[in-house]
Amino acid sequence: MAAAVITTVLLLITYFTATKSTVIFTGSVSPNFTASHFTFIDQTGNFLRSINQTYTAAILSQEPTSSSFYVVVYHTDSRVIVWTANRNNPISDSGQLRLTQTGITIYDDSGTPVWSTPPVESKVDSLHLFDSGNLVLLDSLNQSVWQSFDYPTDTVVSGQRFLLGKTLVSMKSPADFSAGDYKFTLTSYDGMFQWRNSTYYRLLMDPKSIKNSNQPISYLMVNGSGFYLSGDSGVVVQVLLSSSDKDAGYRILKITNDGYLTVTRFINKNWVTDFTTPADTCRAPNRCGKLGLCSADGCSCPPGFHNDPKTNTGCSFLESSLLFPTPCDGNRSVLRENSSETYSYVKLGNGMKYFEIDYMNPFASGVSLSSCEDLCSAKCSCLGLFHESSSGLCYLIFNNLGSIISSSSNDSDDKLGFIKAISSSPASRFQDENSSSDFPLVGLVLLPASGVLLIAIFAIWMHRRKRSTKMRSNSKKLVDSSYTDDLEMFSIAGLPIRFDHEDLVQATANFSTQIGSGGFGTVYKGVLRDKTVVAVKKITALGAAGQKEFGTEIAIIGNIHHVNLVKLKGFCAHGRDRFLVYEYMSRGSLDRTIFGSGPPLEWQERYEIAVGTARGLAYLHNGCEHKIIHCDVKPENILLSDSMQVKISDFGLSKLLSPEQSGLFTTMRGTRGYLAPEWLTNAAISDKTDVYSYGMVLLELIQGRKNCVQARTHSSGNPTTSTEGKSSGSSGTRTHYRARAFYFPLHALEMHEEGRYLDLVDPRLTGRVSREEAEKLVKVALCCLHEDPSLRPTMANVVAILEGTLPVSEPRLELLNFLRFYGRRLTEPSMAETGVEVEVPSGFMVPTMDSSSPSVSPSTCSYMSAQQVSGPR
Known part of the structure; x- marks a missing residue:
């Protein structure tokens, strides 16, 4: 028995000694390689360094007490993480990275794969970490079959090409590597900032951005001398950096967890910030929390609101009987004409702006405030609205509410904001400042209790019937009935414009010039009011699935910008027909x-x-x-x-x-x-x-x-x-x-x-x-x-x-x-x-x-x- 115990102890000592003797590899490792934080614990999870030790690949957690571990690449001297593999699927310290001839796979401690490289076209011969910070799988011919630079997370390092269409996604917090709410996407004409899929800024809005040409953008690069957006023929946009010694040090570009794009420089073992945008801090969409009022003096609450006592962030209604309505499940809006909920609208006041309004198309135009409210009430995902009295433009805010921006008092913008509210008690739901009852309330006092109940039920029924009829009438006038709820998503800058059918009839001279036809329908040449020549594709044969997915597909296609892809300018839904408006290509196919x-x-x-x-x-x-x-x-x-x-x-x-x-x-x-x-x-x-x-x-x-x-x-x-058989004269x-x-x-x-x-x-x-x-x-x-x-x-x-x-x-x-x-x-x-x-x-x-x-x-x-x-x- 004693011998068995001694043997076990010796085996354990041998195991831990072997574990402690694990060394960090340099340059590359070969297939059948396995690593975990536990096996490289004496190296604090580090298992691979670039040849000049500029970068390190490791399995680590952000905080010593955390049990969540990630496979990362970090800058060795500064220990700043520049790439994360399993950011949304952390593992424990015994979870493993395994390198095989088919690629990299990360397993949790139960042996379940949580992340892997996509299928590769040839067998993997080695995994290299280069001094550029690029983690690359190479085949036997030293050709790349996968590289981390093609899958950036929230950071672009010096010398890395951040390609057109790629997106940086912020971390949730400095201690949480998982994908956050902010994105930065490179398009062919600008860099776009989004918060929960709503655009809040463009890179060219920054005063330090200098546009050199109108050619399409192909990639972004940050290096020792600057920050550039380049095309095939040179620099399109450059951002001037203020540092006097900008050729020195190591730079990275990062989208932060609070929505800012920064360029920082590591010099003399310290980080120096060379560039931050938006420069106006109130442009960050959630700077002051939900409905918090952001100004030069800091964060406060608009009139009619107070600090939210539950979350201690953002603002809630000052009147205790009012609550924020719960948005629809997911991102789809559901028509609620038959809902028992009655909404009221709380005015934000003058001089208050919302970040998203500058980037969205109005939901309707030429409408009154009450009609705009009716449109919002008909959509359960609508949480607020802005109405411009001079033009009757109606802007609806869907799914999320961010911070409010305090604008200058001399601002000529006459858009007024209103936040949708629902009463927390049945009695107060009945009190709507825009509604009226056909039955005098004084009569309720003179009737017995049963009569009061009957009259109340009748009045509620009449009120809802009138409101429902009014909403249907306004919706029919103001919004084409074929604009189904899945088309609401087109309020993000860069996505297609929603054209009226009448505009397309006029542009195409009633669809008189046909330039193509096929399985999707027919294509017509058209000229828009701004003299832009377009190709209008009339789709007449969408199946049920096609009708349902039209909005989703067009959102995807419309957000794709590449010099070698036809640009989708807009769309239209009219009855059963769908129209796509493309840029016109003069030489045809x-x-x-x-x-x-x-x-x-x-x-x-x-x-x-x-x-x-x-x-x-x-x-x-x-x-x-x-x-x-x-x-x-x-x-x-x-x-x-x-x-x-x-x-x-x-x-x-x-x-x-x-x-x-x-x-x-x-x-x-x-x-x-x-x-x-x-x-x-x-x-x-x-x-x-x-x-x-x-x-x-x-x-x-x-x-x-x-x-x-x-x-x-x-x-x-x-x-x-x-x-033979020919007639005479043939x-x-x-x-x-x-x-x-x-x-x-x-x-x-x-x-x-x-x-x-x-x-x-x-x-x-x-x-x-x-x-x-x-x-x-x-x-x-x-x-x-x-x-x-x-x-x-x-x-x-x-x-x-x-x-x-x-x-x-x-x-x-x-x-x-x-x-x-x-x-x-x-x-x-x-x-x-x-x-x-x-x-x-x-x-x-x-x-x-x-x-x-x-x-x-x-x-x-x-x-x-x-x-x-x-x-x-």
Whole structure:
């Protein structure tokens, strides 16, 4: 027994000794690596440092007494955390990080995964922490398959590119790493600040922001000399820093837990703040708590309100019988015409502003105050309103109430604010300053108790009936009945404008100029009142799910801003129809340019189209808060401006189709000829499905024609003619020929095997394209066509290859053999050839097909009509 005890003690001593001897790795670690705070406790959770020890990766908690641990990267000297993996899912000190060939996974102490890197396209060979602060997974070829810089949390470090569409989300508090209420998002034209999804500031509003050009913004960067928002051709916006020695030290940019964007500098072992915005502290939306009044003198409460005794933050109604109404569950508003609740409105007073009003569109215009109140009363998520008496503009505040800003007394703004209140007692609910009773109250004193009760019930019924009728009448006049509650979200700056149907009728001259049509409906050219030319898409076939999700989808699409994506300017709901208003692209769709009869595109133009399309798809896949798979990438959905700028259209709209329209698509979505093999095998659909379609489009760019066409060939060496059966005077002959399919992807594969890349280039460009240029695009296209989706490159990698930052990969022939099957099925006589007898006028030469220049008919093989299967161009 004693021996067993001694053995156990020795084992424990050995275990803890081994634990204590754990050392911090430098530079990188390899798969099958496991770390926990407990196993690295002698290193305070540190397990990996960059080569020059600038940054450290660790498993730690923010406070010594906390039991919540996070996998983080921090700046070694200052110990400031710059990135967090599992910010919303903390683990205990025995929770583990495990590195395998499939990526990083974090487990809690029960062995349940709580966070992991997304699936990678090749096996992980190592995990590196670079001196830039970037935590990177590399494969055996030293190519990045995942990096922390693509998934920022609340901080951007010196030298890091914070890309278009990315979002920084604040911590809840300095001691709580989880996602807070504040966001900073980089758009193509500005940096946007949001509190609980309501915009409260723009970076260009700061007086230190200097705009140098109007080109689209691509990324943000902070370094030793400044803070910049840059585009493809240079700095678009720069923020001047006030420090005299701004070339010294280490800088970071951070969105703080109270809603400020700061740039701080670590110098002489101290942090110095170089920049803070909003500079006006009252611009922070929750600076003084709920309905707290923020001024230069600090925080107070508006008249009619007092400090909230329950929370000791913000303000509540001074009258004890009034309460804030409870908002609807979630973010949806529910019409409450039949609700038993009666609302009153407490005036905020003159000289008081609300942060959100500057960034939202009015809910209605030309209405009275009482009508504006009725609109708010009809929406349970409406918590307050602002009304402008001079114009009748009505602004509704939904879901959240922040602080009130005290404005100057000489402010000409005549918007008055009112906060929605509900009585805490049935008696006081009946007292509404805007209502009147048809029954004299004095009569209640003269009636017996039972009579009083009956009369009271009758009066309440009459009051509610009148109020309900009034609200319905006003709503019908002021707000189109088709503006369902899920469209209320369009009050955030940067999201689409809600157009009146009459405005679109006028802009399109009653929809007289049609410029496209397709599965989503019809597209018309229009000119808005400000002379902006637009394309108005009328969607007429939304199913029940599409009608329900319209608001959500448009909110997502409208908040996406990228130079290579068509911008959604606005929307309209009218009856069962929905309208989308897009920027107008003067040259139309790519198919008209490359397949049309006009002059051919030069090779450099085709290359730029390929790069622009790849950038747009990469942004949809990786740059948005919501990953978007286009599902219908083809030339008809790639638009061009006069300056040949590329913009992808119809992204994110496929989910709105009705079931009947879905039947026009093969399997689910997309156009035959561009569909990836997984559509036909019921395999999982991913962003790699778009990669396949992109590869098909790239082949069409290279050759300047459709991938699958029918070419005509004689049934014998010479055409046969006959005048048999012809009437006198007929000049025609009867000719037999066959239509034979030509499948270019198979031809491209065969030419690749032989190294004959120039044979694949549009013959109109002969002598103007080098072999190396053609080889690069052909190889990229074939890699995109790999049958196994996981072995296709990502669109981000395609962009990197085309831009020259990644080497061109070799197509894997075993993954392209399916093209031989497809091509031979199309070209074998039983499938592709049809004996056709047509009458040809005398003197007309029947075109023949030879190996060098097949004569193309207008129709393509294995293609449904583009208008049948996709959205309009």
